[in-house]
Amino acid sequence: MNFKEGEVLYFDKPLRWTSFAVVNKIRYHISRKLGVKKIKVGHAGTLDPLATGVMIICTGKATKRIEEFQYHTKEYIATLQLGATTPSFDLEKEIDATYPTDHITKEMVEETLKKFVGTIEQVPPAFSACKVDGKRAYDLARKGDEVELKPKILVIDEIELLEYNLPEIKIRVVCSKGTYIRALARDIGQALQSGAHLTGLIRTRVGEVKLEDCMKVEDFEAWLDQQEIEVIND
Numbered sequence: 001m002n003f004k005e006g007e008v009l010y011f012d013k014p015l016r017w018t019s020f021a022v023v024n025k026i027r028y029h030i031s032r033k034l035g036v037k038k039i040k041v042g043h044a045g046t047l048d049p050l051a052t053g054v055m056i057i058c059t060g061k062a063t064k065r066i067e068e069f070q071y072h073t074k075e076y077i078a079t080l081q082l083g084a085t086t087p088s089f090d091l092e093k094e095i096d097a098t099y100p101t102d103h104i105t106k107e108m109v110e111e112t113l114k115k116f117v118g119t120i121e122q123v124p125p126a127f128s129a130c131k132v133d134g135k136r137a138y139d140l141a142r143k144g145d146e147v148e149l150k151p152k153i154l155v156i157d158e159i160e161l162l163e164y165n166l167p168e169i170k171i172r173v174v175c176s177k178g179t180y181i182r183a184l185a186r187d188i189g190q191a192l193q194s195g196a197h198l199t200g201l202i203r204t205r206v207g208e209v210k211l212e213d214c215m216k217v218e219d220f221e222a223w224l225d226q227q228e229i230e231v232i233n234d
Contacts, residue, residue, distance in 0.1 A: 002230040006062025044069035053203030072207030079200035088127040089182035121151040
């Protein structure tokens with residue numbers, strides 16, 4: 001392995017870790033192993049702290065491939081709680097409103113999900129890394145500022161209802177770059193004439209990389225010790 005020439009690594013991002021924290025941890029172990037102060041490490045697509053799953057990490061010259069990986073189709077398994085909303089559309093914030101769910105049937109959910117397949121417009125969450133006047137939306141939202149974000153065009157290839165157990169449903173989503181599953185949960189709740197927020201999210205695939213191809217972050221140091229590594233001469 002030559003981490004300066006570039007390696008592409010696959011990880012299962014742990015719950016409550018930021019994507020940045022995963023990159024930092026991997027960079028720390030590689031730098032320590034190589035005895036170098038600096039090495040380029042980056043990730044190909046942010047996952048929220050409350051999400052887990054496939055995260056592609058590139059090192060050295062392979063960081064030039066990050067954009068390529070970001071454009072790959074992604075697959076998620078999402079758990080939604082119907083009948084309640086939160087300001088962040090997930091569990092980061094407390095429930096701020098509740099709505100009836102008595103009118104919702106399994107057939108209604110299946111028909112509603114079909115409406116989201118194809119090219120759609122989606123307004124990103126205020127609690128997101130989108131930029132507003134050069135500032136991150138989530139920094140403004142956490143300060144209590146009003147955040148106005150413009151709708152983005154994206155593509156949902158597939159949505160499948162995996163489990164129906166009101167007030168909870170579980171769905172599988174295959175989608176393009178830039179899709180916020182939290183925002184999708186919000187929009188599904190509204191389309192069901194109720195509310196919804198995300199209570200669980202796993203990214204199960206990025207392009208051809210599946211969850212079973214990924215290693216745990218805590219196993220990386222031991223894995224690194226077993227690799228043949230080319231010495232970097234600066």
